[in-house]
Amino acid sequence: MRKDGGSLVTPVVSAGPVRQELPRPAATRNDLGRPLDPAVVPAVGPEVGLPGMRPEDRAVWDLALPHLRHRDNDVHTLYSYAIARELCALHPEADADVVLPGIILHDSGWSEVPIDRVMAALEPGVWSASQESFETVRLHEIAGERIAREVLTGLHVPEDRVETICTIIEGHDTRREALSLEDALLKDADRLWRVTPRATDVVMDWFGLTREQSVALNAGRVHGHLFTDAAKVMARTLTAVGWVDVSEQRLALDRERDGD
Numbered sequence: 001m002r003k004d005g006g007s008l009v010t011p012v013v014s015a016g017p018v019r020q021e022l023p024r025p026a027a028t029r030n031d032l033g034r035p036l037d038p039a040v041v042p043a044v045g046p047e048v049g050l051p052g053m054r055p056e057d058r059a060v061w062d063l064a065l066p067h068l069r070h071r072d073n074d075v076h077t078l079y080s081y082a083i084a085r086e087l088c089a090l091h092p093e094a095d096a097d098v099v100l101p102g103i104i105l106h107d108s109g110w111s112e113v114p115i116d117r118v119m120a121a122l123e124p125g126v127w128s129a130s131q132e133s134f135e136t137v138r139l140h141e142i143a144g145e146r147i148a149r150e151v152l153t154g155l156h157v158p159e160d161r162v163e164t165i166c167t168i169i170e171g172h173d174t175r176r177e178a179l180s181l182e183d184a185l186l187k188d189a190d191r192l193w194r195v196t197p198r199a200t201d202v203v204m205d206w207f208g209l210t211r212e213q214s215v216a217l218n219a220g221r222v223h224g225h226l227f228t229d230a231a232k233v234m235a236r237t238l239t240a241v242g243w244v245d246v247s248e249q250r251l252a253l254d255r256e257r258d259g260d
């Protein structure tokens with residue numbers, strides 16, 4: 001990858017609609033040759049580190065979802081929620097009832113920003129340097145605060161908690177410092193999504209990048225920008241996995257398997 005800021009990005013020849021493939025939900029073959037005894041497979045649940053979504057958060061998710069179907073915010077939010085849940089488990093002193101509804105609603109305000117303005121504002125290096133892009137980012141924070149207030153009030157969340165969550169959402173991107181541990185965990189979960197394999201796919205298509213370019217761009221926007229040690233460990237692990245996917249060693253293994 002070029003480091004001189006030159007022609008980094010391969011132009012996209014056909015920019016038709018791209019269907020984001022989800023990870024395979026089932027096997028395509030069985031090398032064992034017979035069905036595996038289902039009794040040896042544990043159920044999905046907290047015992048095996050898969051706690052899922054809390055029932056109280058499910059209600060927030062259902063009401064937030066119509067506001068998240070914009071610029072991949074639905075998948076971004078879901079991945080960041082799962083990460084936030086683990087950050088809260090590692091920080092039991094934090095109020096998960098602030099962090100988790102907050103992360104679900106934090107980007108709901110993008111739904112009120114036209115998609116061309118969204119993409120212009122998201123261009124790497126632009127929003128913090130251009131007044132217009134900064135104002136676009138502010139727009140989604142302010143709209144998000146209003147939507148969060150409507151959703152949480154409708155769910156009869158206590159007023160002081162609504163205020164705490166809305167204050168965090170209102171500055172979640174433009175405020176550089178964290179107001180509280182809850183704010184720090186939300187900001188970290190928001191950023192950590194970038195080093196998930198799914199975010200690599202999403203950002204490739206946002207900017208017409210190779211996988212390697214997307215991994216490097218996203219990693220550069222995470223490392224050095226996290227508040228908590230727990231998040232820093234997660235970032236290192238996820239980035240290590242992301243490197244494997246673009247490493248010359250992994251690509252050579254793929255070529256061998258393909259018989260090239």
Ligand SMILES: [Fe+2]
Binds near residue numbers: 106172
């Ligand atoms: Fe945001």
Ligand SMILES: [Fe+2]
Binds near residue numbers: 076106107190
């Ligand atoms: Fe976000």
